[in-house]
C-alpha cells in the first residue's frame with residue numbers, strides 16, 4: 001500500500017510550490033516513503049537544503065528539523081550539525097546547481113572525508129528556480145537559457161565524481177524508477193559514511209519548454225529514453241553512451 005506521506009508533513013506548511021509535472025514532487029514522496037519503510041524516527045533526522053526549487057523539497061514541508069541554508073552550502077551546514085550531534089541522521093536534499101556548481105567543492109570534500117551524510121541531488125540539468133541556466137550536469141547539446149545553440153560542454157558524472165573522492169555509496173535513478181530509487185534511498189540511509197544519490201528529476205518548465213518538449217509527459221519521456229541501466233550500458237562505446245544517462249548502483253561499500 002502506498003505510504004501516507006501526509007503524516008510526515010507539517011500541517012501548517014504552505015502548499016508544495018512545484019510546477020505541474022515537476023520531478024521534485026515525486027522525489028519528495030519517495031524520500032518520505034523510504035523513511036516510512038525504514039521506520040526511521042523523523043524527529044531524530046535533520047534535513048538540510050540549499051537554494052533552488054529542490055531546496056523546497058524538505059523545507060518547510062517535512063515535519064522534522066529542517067535547515068534551509070545559503071546557496072551551495074547545505075553540505076557545510078550538514079557537516080557542522082553532524083559533528084555537533086553524531087547521533088543525528090543527516091540528509092541533504094538539494095539541486096544539481098546548488099550541490100555541483102556553486103557547492104561543488106563542499107561535495108567532493110565531504111565525500112573525501114567520508115562524512116556520515118546522505119546527499120540526494122535533485123538533478124534537472126538546469127537552474128530551475130532562476131530561469132533555466134545550464135548546470136554542470138547539463139548534457140551536451142541541451143538547449144537552455146544560457147545555451148541557446150546547444151550546450152557545448154560535457155556534463156559532470158556526479159556519481160563518478162563522488163566515488164573518485166571516496167564516497168561510501170553512489171547510485172543514480174530517474175524519479176519514475178520509483179521502487180529502485182526508494183530502495184536506493186533506504187540503502188544510502190543505512191550505509192555509514194558519505195552516501196550519494198543522483199536523482200534525475202525532470203523539469204518540464206525550464207528544461208522541457210526550451211527543448212521543444214510540449215508537455216510534462218514529453219519531458220519525462222525524453223529522460224526515460226536517455227536512461228539506460230549500467231548492465232545494458234556494458235558493451236556500449238563512449239560514443240554510443242554520449243547522450244545516455246546511466247542508471248544503477250555504482251558503489252556500495254567502503255574504500
Ligand SMILES: Cc1ncc(C[n+]2csc(CCOP(=O)(O)OP(=O)(O)O)c2C)c(N)n1
Nearest residue numbers: 051052053054071095096097098127128129
Ligand atoms: C550566492 C548566490 N548565487 C546565486 C544565487 C541565485 N540562485 C538561486 S537558486 C540558483 C540555482 C538553483 O539551481 P539548482 O540547485 O539546480 O536547483 P533547481 O532550482 O533546479 O531545483 C541560483 C543560481 C543565489 N541565491 N545565491
